[in-house]
Amino acid sequence: MDQKHSFDISGELYNRALNSLAGGVNSNVRLAETPHPLFYDKAKGSKIYDVDGNQYIDYVLGQGPMIFGHSPDFLLQAVTEASVSGQLFAGQHLLELEAAEAVKSLVPNAELVRFASSGTEAVEAAFRLARAYTQRNVIIKFEGHYHGWSDSVLFNTAAPLKPLNNDIFPEPEPMSRGVADHSESGLIILPWNNFEAINTVFEQRGDEIAAVITEPIMCNTNCIMPKSGYLQHLKESCDRNNSLLIFDEVITGFRVSSGGAQSFFGITPHLATFAKAAAGGFPVSILTGSKEIMSLIGTGTVMHGGTLNANVMSMAATKSSMEHLSDRKIQTNQKINDLGKKLMIGLQDINSRLEAGMLVQGPGSVFAVSFTDGKEIFDYRSHVENSDPDRYAVFVSEMMKKGIRINSRGIWFLSESHTDEDIQCTLSAALEVLQFMEL
């Protein structure tokens, strides 16, 4: 499906945007789009359209939230109907209660819930709560895991890599200028999927560790699955040392299963954070945890606020999303996992035929593609050392020309609106692009 593929109108708008928006965009992640950030004006189901009239099968899906596809009728109707009666009461309303009950019915560790608007905020709340509950300061964060852009956690998410200390410990590296001095004093950075590293750090500093935060699947780096027993080992290590395990389910939540990665793997963390797929594109994040821990927020001992928290639109979207995910006739999670696996297998098959050096890994509903020439990727260092970002950038740009929109950072998201035809079309495009790249 080669298309006209001009970006002229987007280019003009982008140049105009440079005069009013810093960098022409509102999230630095969007700076990466090539040949420059594009402007879109319509999205429905699995398709998105740019202002130059190009149509794409979309695997970016708003960076993950659009689990039902773009502009789902049931969600738009729920939000529209609810919001005509008021948008923000600065007081309680029935929808927030119903949304919380619906989250509780799906998420194993959700004895109590708090809503906010972004994943970054939910992670901040989890950190404060963990520190208050344990009366300790240090949080273990893994190299290559992204938990939002706040000072307390924006460390070691991108190359270049510095050498390890004692063959195990990465130096804390802030990922932006302007991160407050000493933010790293509340963190220990470790390599992920490494049993020895976690054992060593708990042996040495167990009584300082408030919490371990982990993406249960390392979606932000090549969709790396946890090694067998690793998440269980993290949970047991935390339990033994009276530390808390936090699952950052901002990507995995409501996606890999309706109860998130904690249901998928059968491991219940003490606290968990959700966002993206919680509300199909409306701004919602969720902190979940046990009554005992969450009651520190409930009693006001730990401050958690937010003017826009649980606004009517977000709660209508959350309630409606939870009901949709619970509907056994629809089976959203089964469907997106099956579609994703079909696409992964198709890509792996093309890769074997062409010996293209491509690695495809992940659970299905979300997965990652990179070029590694047969080398394994099991943690952040192996990703940086073994994958070829320049080759992937060519792949992304050629796929865009064929009407397939994929993320420049390697992660592919599926929605329930994707069809078998979309998958076939994507595989045909991938075959042509990989043949072209081999020339």
Ligand SMILES: Cc1ncc(COP(=O)(O)O)c(C=O)c1O
């Ligand atoms: C695992 C994870 N945690 C936290 C965040 C931050 O969420 P937000 O961008 O909503 O602040 C992200 C964003 O991509 C994420 O992938």
